[in-house]
Amino acid sequence: MDDIISCIDIGTTKVCAIVAKLDENGNVEILGRATEPCSGVKKGVIVDIDSVSNALKSCAQKIRALLNIDIENVYVNVMGSHVDVFFNKAAVDILRPDRQITSEDVERTLKKVEDVKLPDNVQIIDVIPRQYIVDGCDEIVDPVGMAGVKLELEADVVVGKITTFNNIIKSLDNANIKVNGFIAEALAVGDLVLSPEEKDIGAILIDVGGGVTNISVFKNKCLALYDSIPVGGDHITNDISIGLKVSLNDAEKLKRDYGLALTSLIDNDHDITINEFSENTKRTIKVSEVVEIIEARVQEIFSLCKERLEQEGILNGFNGGIVLAGGGISYIDGSVQSAKEIFGLPVRIVSYKALEIKNAEHVTAMATVKYVANRIKSEAKGGGTKNNKPGKQKQKKEYGFLKKIASFFHGLF
Ligand SMILES: Nc1ncnc2c1ncn2[C@@H]1O[C@H](COP(=O)(O)OP(=O)(O)OP(=O)(O)O)[C@@H](O)[C@H]1O
Ligand SMILES: [Mg+2]
Structure with a gap:
């Protein structure tokens, strides 16, 4: 079915x-x-x-x-x-005479791995097995049917308030x-947009949404950091609205029409006419006046991400790359170059076409x-x-x- x-x-x-x-x-x-x-x-x-x-x-x-x-x-x-992901492990003994591992044994290890002291308002929402180990033999995905005396489980436990x-x-x-x-x-x-190699060597996924930027770091195939900062693409729109005194709708349109992350990439700095919201009058500005605002906010988003990563010591000796995703950054041309300048690391942007999204x-x-x-x-x-x-x-x-x-x-x- x-x-x-x-x-x-x-x-x-x-x-x-x-x-x-x-x-x-x-x-x-x-x-x-x-x-x-x-x-x-x-x-x-x-x-x-x-x-x-x-x-x-x-x-x-x-x-x-x-x-x-x-x-x-x-x-x-x-x-x-909203969530934390942490690593945990558990082990059970296989006491039956035939030593054959059953689904009940697996269930016991899962129960044990979930048995962690959590504050009252925190709940486990997911347990993701990384590997089972049978008598020291690791990287087992499905231990049922195998023979052994000790079954171990290493897992990521996801918790949230x-x-x-x-x-x-x-x-x-x-x-x-x-x-x-x-x-x-x-x-x-991470599973969808990163390759297994990227997750292994090291990848920092920066997903810029409308109001939030999610930062997740993968290393040795596992999630090493998962956090969010409360800025996203809508902050770019707000900045344009305040900076140029235009309505939010007009600001969003300006962002979509002239979405560049770097003023150095402007090839034709022509005039554009905008409606000043408060005065209800038309005014002529240059494309570069819009792009300067976008550039500053994009740099700020990346700098905040960098600060967060530095706090966690992630960038020390990091030899992986950065992957950009999310509506807030994906349409801003030059965002890869801007990120490269700030992080000094290789940067790529998710190709939605390749993923058929x-x-x-x-x-x-x-x-x-x-x-x-x-x-x-x-x-x-x-x-x-x-x-x-x-x-x-x-x-x-x-x-x-x-x-x-x-x-x-x-x-x-
Ligand atoms: N063509 C475009 N050019 C520039 N920005 C765009 C374009 N299309 C969408 N955006 C921006 O993408 C952002 C929304 O992205 P997304 O759908 O990933 O966010 P969300 O999931 O709603 O928010 P969050 O993940 O922060 O909770 C908005 O800021 C929007 O202005
Ligand atoms: Mg989102």
């Missing part, structure tokens, strides 16, 4: 829903997508539940009109400042949508779909299960993160 995967990205500027089908062979087919502008989120935090719920309802209606499908259960991404998730759950609940699970955005986007604003929802599909696939394959016969699917998923996380959050409401 095909699985339907629905994912929602509640961003600062828009809500984006993507519905996909995972077929028996593990192929993901995107069935449809819907986007709705939303002003209920500020700097990545829901500040107006009704506004978010209305945008979600509208997305659900668009999907229904498109596919005749009701979005009922969704996976939602959560960004860096319950209060943060409550507003997301409430907004979705008002739109008659239930949460199946929360996905750390960096893990999903319509535009930069869809990348998070698309990444979440692909990430969930991969997790379903790997859990169905084993990840510690007895076998992967289709008939055993239900049993296999029992200790999977998908089911566990869903039951926890369904229990909250």
